[in-house]
Amino acid sequence: MSILFPFVITWALLAVRLAVVFGATPVFEQFPVPPLVRACFVFAMAAALTAALPKYWVGRDPGAGQLIRWVFQEALAGGLLALCINIGFAAFSIGARLIDVQIGFGISQVFDPFTRRDTPILSAIFANFAVLAFFVTDGYLVLLRAFVYLVELAPPGAAGLPHFDPQVLLNGAGRLFVAGLALVAPVVLCVLIVEAALTLAARGLPRMNVFAVGMPLKIVTGLTALSLWMPRAREPIGRAFGSSFELFWRSIN
Incomplete structure (x- = not known):
């Protein structure tokens, strides 16, 4: 019992930290994984x-108040890691929104069961694509290393993170737009060229219905450019997730 009790307490505290990490990020939430499978x-x-x-392992028997305080500290530690991961996923959301607005998909909305609100079509697709890219680019391995490092830095039952700089997270979140634009920059450029051509055509042909002609043309151009660019976008995709983990390392060191 003297060995089992510290193991069980430490196991429960780490489970709280992991539950916050996976519950507050789209890693599991974006796809219909049963709650029982997530818990297991x-x-x-x-x-x-x-x-x-x-x-x-926790080396002493905690009282009820001490145990509640440890659970709260574990939730905060897991929330910090989850926040950094979400910064990488937010870059995909920003890039998708840019394309949706440009090609006109922002007009048509679909219901997103993850955010419980109406979401443009490409934003919903990019949300699923971001989770797949997270696993394809070995982001899950970096996540496990980051979690183990967080355990070493702030073990279960410790007083919290010894070093944490929130200003690093604020400065890194300000670079989200740059990361999102880098994901879809060639697509945005192609659509801008089409918009410029339509503008010149409208000046020469004032009777032309630019909206009726331009909307399908921009959709075809945007989707074609996106299908050609995404297979070659491994570097900006990895950079988006890499920057989020870099913020995590810098904020706690």
Whole structure:
């Protein structure tokens, strides 16, 4: 019992931290993963980490108040990592919004079950694509390394993060637009060229219905450019997620 009790307490605290990380990010929420599967995954991963890191086990029996305080601290630590991950996913959302507005898909809305609100078509598609890109670019491996480092820096039952600079997160969040634009820059440029050509055509042919002609043309151009660009966009995609993890390292060091 003397060995089992610290293991169980540490396991429960790490499960809280992992639950916040996966619950506050689109890693699981974007696809219909059953809640029971999510819970089993979180508890299994927490058990594996607890068994692999015995030197970080809680070494004393906490009271009810102390245990509540530890749970709150674990939720804050997991929330910090989740916030940095969401910065990378937000870049995809910004890039999709740029294209949606340019080609006119912002007019048509679809219901997004993740955000519980109306979302333009490409924004909904990009939300699913961002999760797939997160796994394809090995972002999950970086996430596991970041989580283990966070455990080493702030073990379960500790007083919290010894070093945390919120200003780093604020400055990094300001670069979201740049990261989102880099994801779709060639597509935006192609649509801008079409818009410039339509503007010149409208001046020479004032009776032409620019809206009726330009909308389908911009949609075809935008989707064609997007289909040609996305297979070659591995570098900006990796940079979007890499910048979010870089913010995490810098904010706690």
